[in-house]
Amino acid sequence: MKFRLIVPFLILTASFIAFGQEKQSRKSKNHNSDAAEKGLIKVSIMYPYAEGKTFNMEYYETKHMPMVAELLGSNLVKYTIEKGLASGIPDQQLPYTAIGAFYVKRLDDYQAAIGPKRDAIRADFVNYTNIAPVILVSEVVR
Amino acid sequence: MKFRLIVPFLILTASFIAFGQEKQSRKSKNHNSDAAEKGLIKVSIMYPYAEGKTFNMEYYETKHMPMVAELLGSNLVKYTIEKGLASGIPDQQLPYTAIGAFYVKRLDDYQAAIGPKRDAIRADFVNYTNIAPVILVSEVVR
Numbered sequence: 001m002k003f004r005l006i007v008p009f010l011i012l013t014a015s016f017i018a019f020g021q022e023k024q025s026r027k028s029k030n031h032n033s034d035a036a037e038k039g040l041i042k043v044s045i046m047y048p049y050a051e052g053k054t055f056n057m058e059y060y061e062t063k064h065m066p067m068v069a070e071l072l073g074s075n076l077v078k079y080t081i082e083k084g085l086a087s088g089i090p091d092q093q094l095p096y097t098a099i100g101a102f103y104v105k106r107l108d109d110y111q112a113a114i115g116p117k118r119d120a121i122r123a124d125f126v127n128y129t130n131i132a133p134v135i136l137v138s139e140v141v142r
Numbered sequence: 143m144k145f146r147l148i149v150p151f152l153i154l155t156a157s158f159i160a161f162g163q164e165k166q167s168r169k170s171k172n173h174n175s176d177a178a179e180k181g182l183i184k185v186s187i188m189y190p191y192a193e194g195k196t197f198n199m200e201y202y203e204t205k206h207m208p209m210v211a212e213l214l215g216s217n218l219v220k221y222t223i224e225k226g227l228a229s230g231i232p233d234q235q236l237p238y239t240a241i242g243a244f245y246v247k248r249l250d251d252y253q254a255a256i257g258p259k260r261d262a263i264r265a266d267f268v269n270y271t272n273i274a275p276v277i278l279v280s281e282v283v284r
Contacts, residue, residue: 088277
């Protein structure tokens with residue numbers, strides 16, 4: 001009889017442990033979500049639109065951005081890519097063809113990672129665009 | 143003896159149900175996270191930096207952006223605010239003092255909500271800035 005009670009007890013304990021871990025993993029996931037982006041440093045690489053300029057989004061998304069992202073290691077929280085569609089002001093020209101952005105924890109670590117590789121990163125530009133980008137370093141306020 | 147087995151069995155069942163619900167709620171949370179931003183429309187209101195121009199971030203964050211966000215209703219997935227710190231290119235001027243962005247499901251619903259209120263929104267500009275913004279409509283690729 002003792003044995004018949006021990007088995008469900010063990011399963012019960014194991015399932016409570018699993019439940020606890022599930023909660024914890026969800027918590028650390030939330031830690032990476034929007035609310036926790038506040039205070040991060042965002043480096044935006046903005047490609048201004050101009051007639052005759054070209055931009056290969058497929059290469060940018062599948063080759064260039066993943067290559068740079070890999071250099072950033074654990075300092076990188078996430079990166080985003082957006083494709084310009086229109087100006088939000090009627091009769092104005094599209095401001096940017098594309099924008100890529102890296103959300104990092106520390107700017108100095110970003111610079112230390114990118115600095116030595118700057119020439120290699122720039123050498124890859126010709127593979128997807130002939131636009132000289134504008135680069136904005138900002139702080140995520142919300 | 144039967145009773146003594148039923149109690150742990152009930153607790154066990156209840157804890158598995160709780161565990162399952164936990165998993166499900168985490169799944170639907172992930173559904174609203176970064177991966178699910180892909181395909182959304184982003185409207186960025188970008189305030190270019192210039193000497194002598196002013197921008198009150200506190201008013202922007204606590205009054206202006208929440209006021210516009212409320213107009214957008216359930217079409218709005220999230221909105222973000224960033225504060226420009228520097229150009230990422232040495233010896234270049236800060237490109238933008240601040241950028242606010244609305245991530246929406248449908249551009250036409252955004253325009254339908256903002257259109258009739260455009261004058262009221264513009265009238266609030268003087269409360270926080272004398273900068274004429276650039277507005278970019280883009281698609282979230284990643």
